[in-house]
Structures are given as structure tokens and as C-alpha cells.
Amino acid sequence: MIFVTELSTTKRTKLLISIFVKTVVLLVFVYFFICALGFLTDAFQLLGGEANAKIFKENEVLSNPVAGLMIGILATALIQSSSTTISIVIALAGSKTIPVRETIPMIMGSNIGTTVTNTIVSLAQAGSREEFRKAFGGATIHDVFNWMCVIVLLPIEVISGYLFHLTKAIVDSLDISGSSKTKRDLLKTITKPFIRLFVQIDKTALKCKAIHVNGTSRTVLKRWCGKVWTSSNADPCFPKNITGDSRCKNLFALSDLNDEEAGLILTIAALLLIVLCLFVVVKLLNSLFKGTMASIIKRFINADFPGKFGWLTGYVAILIGAGMTMIIQSSSVFTSTLTPLVGVGIVSMERMFPLTIGSNIGTTVTGILAALAVSESQVHLTLQVALCHLFFNLSGTVLFYPIPFLRKIPIYLAKSLGNTTAQYRWFAIVYLVGMFFLLPAAFFALSQGGPVVFMAVGIPFLTVLVIVILVNILQVKAPQCLPKQLRTWNFLPNWLHSLEPYDRVISKILCMKCCRNQGHKDNFKI
Incomplete structure (x- = not known):
């Protein structure tokens, strides 16, 4: 790349x-990218509002x-917003529908579910x-870290209740009062207009569906923006006497679509907009940050x-990540914005981890x-529920980040997932569906069979999983510590230790054999 000072005045002007x-176009598409994430969140709330309401009402299950952990994962993955899940959980705790202690696994699950946006x-x-x-x-470094935190801290919480007792002691020691309306949300201030x-979501309807046994007459798609007359018991979950004068002025509110239909259309539109914006953003980043400039920025x-x-x-970096997320009030948007930067090589995995x-x-x-x-x-x-969320994340940070060896584990696992998906791109879809939907659903169903x-089923599964992970690490780091037969997995059938057989089948189905053969020639190293 030629430095600006070495160019003639005309060329320098053209370059600048x-x-x-x-840069302006980049900022515009970043703005639309963030808006697209907002559309996607709203779409999943429209699609999953009723299902989530039924889940949250199952007090015995919680x-x-x-089961609470898996519900937190599923609910957050469906509505694409941990903030919404936490807000619903807080509302349930405040109304004494669910005891505070039973909300803690759901909070942990929401941490995992929110990472689906990055993927x-x-x-x-x-x-x-x-x-x-x-x-x-x-x-996936976000996924891996949150799963590691849950695997360690959930059993500790179940046995000791340390989060519950710690936060209760803090709340009891504080002189607090409610009705604080100082919430500021810079991101929504910019993107909401x-x-x-196109769409507005009725947050009250989401909470009403979760709290009321018989649901609510309100729809998740907000159609009425003026003052709403309520029933005789002044319950906002059952409005009546709504006039056309208060109709919301947005595209979907003016249509006759129900929540599910609007959610499906909005999901497709949001995904297309995300793909378009990321395509343009990545191209512009590659154009702006190349050569010497890229080296300096990196x-x-x-x-x-x-x-x-x-x-x-x-x-x-942890403080910067926390500060930026406090400003925009969305971890999904912050980490999702960093994801393409990691892809083009501007941000390293080692820097992404503390920011996450x-x-x-x-x-x-x-x-x-x-x-x-x-x-x-x-x-x-x-407040106790909210503090449980805070101290859970602080506990995970203290547990895994200060010790260099433990810090490397999520980075190593995330890089392994990246290498696998680069070689077998279909694995990304399998991971997405399996990790955020099928696995939580399977564990949830299993938990209903009793302890x-x-x-x-769970103990043998986890035992085998831990052994496989340890053997994999030893195979790379210290193979001499293993018996000769365990230094590789070649003694197992190929379909048990390689994705190659599955790749052949999928490639034949999708008629992508040529692309696969070309891809296998690449050398994937981080």
C-alpha cells in the first residue's frame, strides 16, 4: 500500500x-446490520412468544x-434476546410466580441461548x-465459555445455593426503592426510529402471556400505540374499547397478519438484510484495511x-467489552459486530475472548x-434475580480468565470448531441446530423422567464426553502419556472419529463433491 504522503495532490485527494x-457507506451498512439484528429479535419474539409463554408457565418443571437451564437456552434462542428473557424472568419473580432460586438456572441458560446470534x-x-x-x-468462543461456566457453576449452585444466598444478603443490606425510570438505551435510540x-413488539404482551394462566388478549405484534382502555379490574393484559385512532403507524400493524405470519416474513427479510449488510461490510473492510494499513490496525x-x-x-479488554455493552445494552449486537472483524482478521481470537x-x-x-x-x-x-445474573458472569470470569491454562481452553475449542466448519461447512448448521435446539430439548425431555x-443416562454421557476431551488434549499436548493404542482414534470405525463419511453422504446429496475435493486441498491453520 502506498502512503498518502507519497502521492501527488490529485491522487491524494481522490484517495481521501x-x-x-x-467509511460513510460502511457506517450506513453497519447501522442497517444492527437494525437487521433488531428485526431478527422482533421476528423470533413474534414466532416464539406463545411457545415461550407456555414454557414459563410450567412451574413444576422449573x-x-x-429443565430450567434448558428452558433458558430454548427461550432465548427462540426470541434472540437474553435481555427479553431476563426481563420476563424478573417479571415472574417480581409477581412471585416463580421463586428466585428457580430463576437462576434459567438465567444461566439465557447466557448460552443469546450466543446463537453470533453463530x-x-x-x-x-x-x-x-x-x-x-x-x-x-x-463460538462465546458459546464455549458460557457452557464451561454453566457446567461448573450450575452444580455448585444446586448444592450450595451460593448465588442465591450471596445476592439475598446484598439485597437485604441495601436501602432500595423501586420505580427507577433512568434506563437509557443508546442503541435503541438510534435504531428504533x-x-x-416496520414493526413494534408489545413487551407487555410477552410478560402477560408468561404470567397469566389463560394468556392475554394482547398480541405480541403491537398494533395500538395510543391510550388503551382496560377491563374493569384495570388489568393491562386484557384491553378493550380500542379505537382506530390509536393504531400504530408501521407496516405490520397496518396489515391483517397474525403474530406467526408476521414473524415468518420478518425473519426471512431480516436474514436477507443481515447477509447483504455483512457482504458489503466485509468487502469494504477488506478494501479499507489492506496492506500496510491492515498491519497497523491489527x-x-x-x-x-x-x-x-x-x-x-x-x-x-474486558472493561472495554463491558463498557461498550453497557452503552448499547446488547451483548448480541456487540459480539455479532465483532464476528465479521474476526473473520477478516482485524480482531484476533485471543482479543475476542476478553471482549466477549x-x-x-x-x-x-x-x-x-x-x-x-x-x-x-x-x-x-x-433486584436479587438481576444480581444473580451479574454474579454468575463475574464468577465465570474469575474462574476461567485469570489462570492462563484455563483461559486457553475456550480459545482452543473455538478454534477447533472453526477448523471443522471450514473443512465441512455443513457442520455449522448441524452445530447451530444441535447445540441451541436439539440438545437442550433432549436434556429437557430427559430431565422430565426423574432424577x-x-x-x-446423563452421568455415562458426561463421563464419556470428559474422557474423550481429555484424551484429545493429551493426544496433541502429551501423546507419550497415553498407551500406544490411544494416541490416535484410528482403532475406532471411521464414522466414530471422523466427519469424512458423513461429508461424502451429504456431498452426494447436495451434488457438491467437486467443491468438497477442492476445499480439502486448503491448509487450515490458525
Whole structure:
């Protein structure tokens, strides 16, 4: 890349104008990308509102911590918003529909479910194997870290109740009152005007569907924006006497579509917009940040502090991630915006990890603000739920990040997933559906069989999984510690230790054998 100072005045002017125009276009498409994520969230709320309501009403089911965890994952994956899930859980706790202790597994599950957005966003870079490898790895590092936190901290919470007792002690020691209306949401302030041209979601309807046994007459698709007359008991979940004068002025509100139909159309439109925006953003990033400029930016973003202060770099990145997420009040948007940057190589996986951890912490502010915006009689319950979310994320950070060896585990696993999806791109879809929907649904169903059935199946499964992971690590790091037969998995049938047989079948079905053979010649290294 030629430095600007080495160019003639005319060429320098053209270059600066080109950079300015590209930057403006980049910002415009980033804005539409964020709006598209908002559309996708709204679409999943329209599609999953009724299903989530039925899930949240099953109080007996929620007493099982594993079931609560899986419900948190499924609900958040369906509505694409951990903030919405946490807000519903807070409302349920405040209304004493669910005890605070039973909400904790659901909160943990919402942390996992919200990462599905990153994975979906990474699929837009599947056209380039190298970019897809990095982007998918950058997206799944959030999944891996949250799963690790849950696997360790959920059993501790079930046995000791440390989150419940710690947060209860904190709330009891505070002099708090509700009705705090100081919530600020910079991101929605910027994107809401555009999104509201097309759709509005009735948050009250989501909460009403979860709280009321018989549901609500309100639809999740908000159609009425003026003052609504309510029934004689002043219950906002059952409005009546609505006039046409208060009809919302957005595209879907003016249509006759029901929630599911509007949600399906909006999902398709949002996904298309995400793909378009990411395509343009990635192209512009590659155009702007190439050659010497790319090297400078990469060194700046991924550099460590000099000398003895190098160990502080990751912790500063955690603070930056937390601060940025507090400002925009959406961990999904923050990490999803970073995902394509990881794909094009601007942000490294090692830098993505602390930023993701910080985002986990920053997103808890939304729940705390929501918890304070209730009546004084409920605030001690709602704030305790919000603090459980905060201290769960802080516990995971303290547990895994300060120790270098533990810090490397999620990065290693995420890179492995990235390498796998780069070689077998269909695996990304299998991972997405399996990790966020089929696996939680299977564990949820298993947990309904009672503790004996769950342990009879779950303990052997987890034991085998842990052994396989340990053997894999030893095969790479210290093969001499293993018996000769265990130094590779070649003694097993090929279909048990390789995706190649499945790839052949899928490739034949999709008529993609030529593309696969070409892809296998690539060398995938991080």
C-alpha cells in the first residue's frame, strides 16, 4: 500500500475522498446490520412468544434445575434476546410466580441461548473458507465459555445455593426503592426510529402471556400505540374499547397478519438484510484495511501493553467489552459486530475472548435497570434475580480468565470448531441446530423422567464426553502419556472419529463433491 504522503495532490485527494465515501457507506451498512439484528429479535419474539409463554408457565418443571437451564437456552434462542428473557424472568419473580432460586438456572441458560446470534451472523461469511473459519471460531468462543461456566457453576449452585444466598444478603443490606425510570438505551435510540417503520413488539404482551394462566388478549405484534382502555379490574393484559385512532403507524400493524405470519416474513427479510449488510461490510473492510494499513490496525487492536504491564491487556479488554455493552445494552449486537472483524482478521481470537467476557458482564446492567423499574414491594425480588445474573458472569470470569491454562481452553475449542466448519461447512448448521435446539430439548425431555433416569443416562454421557476431551488434549499436548493404542482414534470405525463419511453422504446429496475435493486441498491453520 502506498502512503498518502507519497502521492501527488490529485491522487491524494481522490484517495481521501474514496476513503471518506467508503467509511460513510460502511457506517450506513453497519447501522442497517444492527437494525437487521433488531428485526431478527422482533421476528423470533413474534414466532416464539406463545411457545415461550407456555414454557414459563410450567412451574413444576422449573423446579428441576436442568429443565430450567434448558428452558433458558430454548427461550432465548427462540426470541434472540437474553435481555427479553431476563426481563420476563424478573417479571415472574417480581409477581412471585416463580421463586428466585428457580430463576437462576434459567438465567444461566439465557447466557448460552443469546450466543446463537453470533453463530447465525458468522454463516454470512461461509463463502470464504478462511474467513468462515475465523468468523465461526470467533462466534463460538462465546458459546464455549458460557457452557464451561454453566457446567461448573450450575452444580455448585444446586448444592450450595451460593448465588442465591450471596445476592439475598446484598439485597437485604441495601436501602432500595423501586420505580427507577433512568434506563437509557443508546442503541435503541438510534435504531428504533427505523425499526418502528416496520414493526413494534408489545413487551407487555410477552410478560402477560408468561404470567397469566389463560394468556392475554394482547398480541405480541403491537398494533395500538395510543391510550388503551382496560377491563374493569384495570388489568393491562386484557384491553378493550380500542379505537382506530390509536393504531400504530408501521407496516405490520397496518396489515391483517397474525403474530406467526408476521414473524415468518420478518425473519426471512431480516436474514436477507443481515447477509447483504455483512457482504458489503466485509468487502469494504477488506478494501479499507489492506496492506500496510491492515498491519497497523491489527497491531494496534491485538497488541499487548509493553513490558511488565502486558498481563493487564486482557483485563482492559474486558472493561472495554463491558463498557461498550453497557452503552448499547446488547451483548448480541456487540459480539455479532465483532464476528465479521474476526473473520477478516482485524480482531484476533485471543482479543475476542476478553471482549466477549466483558460483554457478558456489561449486559447484566439491562437486567439491573429493569429490576429497579418496579414497585417498591417487588424490587427486592427483582433486584436479587438481576444480581444473580451479574454474579454468575463475574464468577465465570474469575474462574476461567485469570489462570492462563484455563483461559486457553475456550480459545482452543473455538478454534477447533472453526477448523471443522471450514473443512465441512455443513457442520455449522448441524452445530447451530444441535447445540441451541436439539440438545437442550433432549436434556429437557430427559430431565422430565426423574432424577434416576436423568442420572442413568446423563452421568455415562458426561463421563464419556470428559474422557474423550481429555484424551484429545493429551493426544496433541502429551501423546507419550497415553498407551500406544490411544494416541490416535484410528482403532475406532471411521464414522466414530471422523466427519469424512458423513461429508461424502451429504456431498452426494447436495451434488457438491467437486467443491468438497477442492476445499480439502486448503491448509487450515490458525
